[in-house]
Amino acid sequence: MNLRTFIERSLAAATLLGCASFPHSARAAGVLKLQIKDRQSNQPVAARVVMIGPRGREVPVRRATNAGIGWAIDGQIDLEVPSGDFQFHLTRGPEYRIMTGNFQIDRTAEDSHTITLERFVDTQAEGWLCGDLFVDHKLRDLPLLMRAEDLDIVSLANRTGDGKPTQTEADASAAEIGIETMQITTDNMIDRREGSGLLVVGADSTIQPVDDDAPSSLLFRNARKAPQARFVVENPFAWDLPIWLASGKVNGFALMGDFLQLDRSVSRVSNGRPATQPEYDNPLGLGFWADDIYHHILEAGFRIPPVAGSGSGYRSIKNPLGYNRVYVQCGEETSPEAFWSGLWSGRSVVTNGPLLRPRLDSQYPGHVFTSYGNEPLELQMDLQLGTRDPVDYLEVIYNGAVIYSARLEEFKDSKGVIPAFTFDRSGWVVARVVTGYDKHYRAAVSAPWYIMFPDQPRISRSAVEFFIDWLQQREQMLLKKSPEYIRSVTPFIRAARSFWDERLEQATVD
Numbered sequence: 001m002n003l004r005t006f007i008e009r010s011l012a013a014a015t016l017l018g019c020a021s022f023p024h025s026a027r028a029a030g031v032l033k034l035q036i037k038d039r040q041s042n043q044p045v046a047a048r049v050v051m052i053g054p055r056g057r058e059v060p061v062r063r064a065t066n067a068g069i070g071w072a073i074d075g076q077i078d079l080e081v082p083s084g085d086f087q088f089h090l091t092r093g094p095e096y097r098i099m100t101g102n103f104q105i106d107r108t109a110e111d112s113h114t115i116t117l118e119r120f121v122d123t124q125a126e127g128w129l130c131g132d133l134f135v136d137h138k139l140r141d142l143p144l145l146m147r148a149e150d151l152d153i154v155s156l157a158n159r160t161g162d163g164k165p166t167q168t169e170a171d172a173s174a175a176e177i178g179i180e181t182m183q184i185t186t187d188n189m190i191d192r193r194e195g196s197g198l199l200v201v202g203a204d205s206t207i208q209p210v211d212d213d214a215p216s217s218l219l220f221r222n223a224r225k226a227p228q229a230r231f232v233v234e235n236p237f238a239w240d241l242p243i244w245l246a247s248g249k250v251n252g253f254a255l256m257g258d259f260l261q262l263d264r265s266v267s268r269v270s271n272g273r274p275a276t277q278p279e280y281d282n283p284l285g286l287g288f289w290a291d292d293i294y295h296h297i298l299e300a301g302f303r304i305p306p307v308a309g310s311g312s313g314y315r316s317i318k319n320p321l322g323y324n325r326v327y328v329q330c331g332e333e334t335s336p337e338a339f340w341s342g343l344w345s346g347r348s349v350v351t352n353g354p355l356l357r358p359r360l361d362s363q364y365p366g367h368v369f370t371s372y373g374n375e376p377l378e379l380q381m382d383l384q385l386g387t388r389d390p391v392d393y394l395e396v397i398y399n400g401a402v403i404y405s406a407r408l409e410e411f412k413d414s415k416g417v418i419p420a421f422t423f424d425r426s427g428w429v430v431a432r433v434v435t436g437y438d439k440h441y442r443a444a445v446s447a448p449w450y451i452m453f454p455d456q457p458r459i460s461r462s463a464v465e466f467f468i469d470w471l472q473q474r475e476q477m478l479l480k481k482s483p484e485y486i487r488s489v490t491p492f493i494r495a496a497r498s499f500w501d502e503r504l505e506q507a508t509v510d
Contacts, residue, residue, distance in 0.1 A: 033112035044075030046147035054084035093150030134309025183336035197235020237272025246499035258311025287441020299463035305346035356444035
């Protein structure tokens with residue numbers, strides 16, 4: 001990134017809160033006619049508004065769609081609210097500035113106002129599409145919610161792993177919604193039972209659900225006749241994770257999930273292996289714990305891309321749609337098909353805030369660099385960054401070790417140039433930007449690039465032992481289950497033990 005580009009983006013990040021006020025109350029009947037437009041196109045756009053009333057509490061907006069936190073408005077609306085002073089926060093996904101303001105409504109007031117939203121990054125123009133893989137909304141609400149969050153792709157589960165319907169099942173099919181530039185997939189299955197957290201993307205009717213008291217790994221067996229199915233670890237802390245990894249069927253790992261919630265700090269794992277390290281005992285801890293687990297997966301020799309989802313609409317989770325999202329580089333073909341192909345290939349970045357678009361030696365994440373002559377590889381990192389939050393630091397990680405770290409000021413002082421890296425061992429590289437937001441982990445993390453030297457695969461002994469210990473803890477928990485359950489899960493446990501023992505013998509580094 002050159003200095004000019006860096007300064008422009010830094011200035012944008014520093015001024016992403018706009019203000020608007022409506023100083024005059026007007027003439028008729030307690031109604032504010034509000035219109036929202038895109039500054040560049042001057043066309044009405046959907047957005048999400050949070051209204052704060054005179055008592056400091058969020059006020060519901062009639063004839064708008066509940067967005068979890070706030071309400072989705074389709075370009076314009078007549079706000080009918082009680083008299084008094086009001087504040088509003090208006091946003092449209094992470095690529096737009098947030099607009100805040102205030103207005104006053106008298107008992108017999110009527111007024112109209114237009115608010116323009118300004119986009120400071122256009123990722124789609126750069127070949128990126130964004131998606132939210134964990135959603136549980138009524139299907140009829142999703143088109144507006146997606147437009148209000150500037151979201152391209154949504155994965156909506158229509159049944160749970162044990163066959164129970166979600167609220168989606170009774171709704172219309174995605175084909176009946178009539179969306180031109182977006183995609184809602186509904187042939188998906190989610191298993192959130194104890195110890196689990198497995199999402200099956202492309203779970204058509206050929207995949208039979210499992211019994212309520214059956215092991216989650218049966219879903220892999222039931223999907224043998226569904227080659228289109230992709231398995232995503234929706235819960236990165238799931239007790240069954242080492243069993244799933246041993247199956248060789250995992251296609252994605254939720255680096256950002258519903259444990260990152262906009263309206264609250266979640267500091268404890270509710271259904272999975274807790275973090276015991278003291279450094280994770282804070283509001284940001286679960287985000288770093290998920291990162292740590294993912295690094296162990298990569299160190300154990302897996303190539304599994306990261307994904308993200310908000311959990312929006314699921315039970316008590318109030319995340320807006322797309323709060324946690326994955327951006328996928330699609331090249332010139334920004335289509336849903338290119339999104340899914342790029343997602344499973346790892347050409348992606350997960351984020352709940354910063355808009356990080358990195359390249360290593362001009363290649364997007366997912367690329368494999370190979371040294372055919374066993375000569376060291378010298379590669380240059382280049383990144384583009386837009387953010388509404390102050391950036392705490394950015395870093396580059398190679399095989400679990402930080403090889404570059406800089407505060408934003410230091411990055412600026414270096415004229416936005418990251419020194420070239422020399423790689424002399426096989427492994428993986430990720431870029432990460434962490435903000436100064438202190439309520440929970442707010443960051444952007446790239447999928448890995450891979451470094452390959454012939455006859456030098458990287459499998460870390462300590463990473464394999466990490467999952468062996470995890471599996472042993474899971475086995476002790478399963479001993480408390482019924483004899484029938486133990487009999488059904490035993491083949492999967494034995495297969496996992498064999499896999500991890502063999503992987504330990506294959507370890508090439510400590």
